[in-house]
Amino acid sequence: MAERNMIGAINGTLDQLLAEDARVMVFGEDVGKNGGVFRATEHLQERHGDDRVFDTPLAESGILGMAIGMAVGGLKPIAEIQFMGFLYPGLDQLMSHAGRMAARTQGQVNVPLVVRVPFGGGIRAPEQHADSIEAVLVHTPGLKVVVPSTPYDAKGLLTAALDDPDPVVVMEPIRLYRLGRQEVPEERYTVPIGSARVARPGKHLTVITWGNMVAVALDAARALAEQGEADIEVLDLRSLYPLDREAIGESVNKTGRAVVLHEAPMTGGLGGEVVAAIQETAFWSLRAPVERVTGPDVPYPPYAWEDFYLPNRERLVEAVRRTLKD
Amino acid sequence: MSESWPVVEVLSGGASDVPPEVQRRLYEDMILLRTFDERAINLQRQGRIGTFPPSLGQEASEIGSAHALRRSDWVVPSYRDHGALMVHGLPLSNVVLFAMGRTPSLSSALKALPTSIPIATHLPHAVGLAVAAQKLGTDDLAMAYFGDGGTSEGDFHEALNFAGVYKAPVIFFCQNNGWAISVPRARQTASETLAQKAVAYGIAGRRVDGNDVLAVYQVVGEAAARARRGEGPTLIESLTYRLGPHTTADDPSRYRPADEYQDWKESRDPIQRMGGYLMAHGLLTAEDNQAIRQAAQDRIQAEVEAAEALAPVEPGGMFQYVFRQPPGDFATQQRRIEEAVSRG
């Protein structure tokens, strides 16, 4: 088994999926010769040919609209959108068409489409290269939304997304692309869509999070454990739609306390939905109000402010301490 | 098709009727822009600024186009258009600050929108600014800057269509620099030229040698005159070449043929061409050249120092201007972050 970082795992998975099924097509801006701006598609065009791995014109609505047609027409498209902040011209296709095609045709026309989108901050990128709009996608009926935070899950979720008969958006946390390696099996496997993962077991409080923030949560949990202060459980949701309400309930029923952590703005963020899920599944076990640690309600700022914007270990530890006090 | 879209050139012909002092100014500003870009690339390598999109090779398009405007016209730029913005009145220290991940405070006298990072979504704004000028009875215009890749986005087509319908005083200035990151112009559209896209929208289209600063100045000047006379919009395809990387984060050797690059660099450099022209017409000496370059370096040094002398940002800065009337909740969100920062 080879050790891979997340970008390597994604590249290897795409390679495998292209090799096993001639209907799989990989396309987007700069994915061909350039191998993608993050190198997720490096060498894939050389290996599988430019009729299966190809650059598109610079148009996100075109990319996703064509992908919908290709999926309906019998192919298995895996479209790349270069950054989440550039998904917006293509949102129309996801919201008006991909998400409602099956319902509108009483299941006669399905859209087995995979969209890969790098997202999130923390790498001092230029403006508008760090957005996280999972709440918008989750709020679009008919779409499934997954977010790996490990190389292993990146492969398993991408493979599951391809196998899924519905449109799936795979959000890839940019900051984790090259942060850390993990053994990733060569053979095909899936991580079921809709299942959360206990990234660290603990007794006193559950931090519920996803994507980049999983690393922050694990870091805070480690610090609190070292200081002998608390034993924190970290729940990595992995799937944002469908949400693993059972895993949320199970964990919070055990610990009795929870903090929800995400980098997107607070108001209308997915944290609110998670708090509702806690309230529905674990209300009578709660021993303190649930806190949210999130980005503030401002546009993701230019990077000089990035460290102030992004939730970090200190802010999470403070929220955990407040929640443990009650 | 391309025969019906001749490429306007001036430098290859006889003497231009552009006044000599303007010709000199165009040349000096091109050198200023090149010197700035080279300095910025250095600053990025030293970690003093973040990712930077140089306009190396596109100086004639940037400088010639902006000089053809009045200060009361609107410039609606993309991320690579600091050259045009500089001509329009933006201090270069602001460009440095921007690359340092800060929001420079734009002077309200500067008639420019912030650079658009998303491709082509700013083009309809230029139409709106032009419609505003039209309805308010001024003869100002708006000029949008974008690249060859931008012509693929839906917003490009919507903007041209609206502009045609309203006969708006707007110029769509498209710098065809050959590449959209790694995607060559030929893979962007099956159209033989970009200028011909004007036909579908019933507006004027022009092609110009984008490395010939006098030609760019002339063609944009003609389009501006048409717009001010109420004759409507123009799409200009300025044929140029990106000599640098897409940004400092890009490695063009992965996708770009070396001989294509060499050809543009050695025989079509816009600054060398204009310098040769000025010398041939007795408007420039070797000593002048030296002095222009030195003045550019001194000015840029001062602008970089001004930018780097500013105090670091405070957390409150990201809340400050989001709303003119901030919601009450902002104070709480800001305080939480400030407290964590002061304890951390």
Ligand SMILES: Cc1ncc(C[n+]2csc(CCOP(=O)(O)OP(=O)(O)O)c2C)c(N)n1
């Ligand atoms: C809507 C949108 N999609 C994708 C991107 C990512 N991106 C940034 S620049 C670029 C290529 C732009 O090429 P072109 O329009 O020719 O302008 P140039 O950079 O050559 O000046 C791409 C794909 C973006 N900024 N915005």
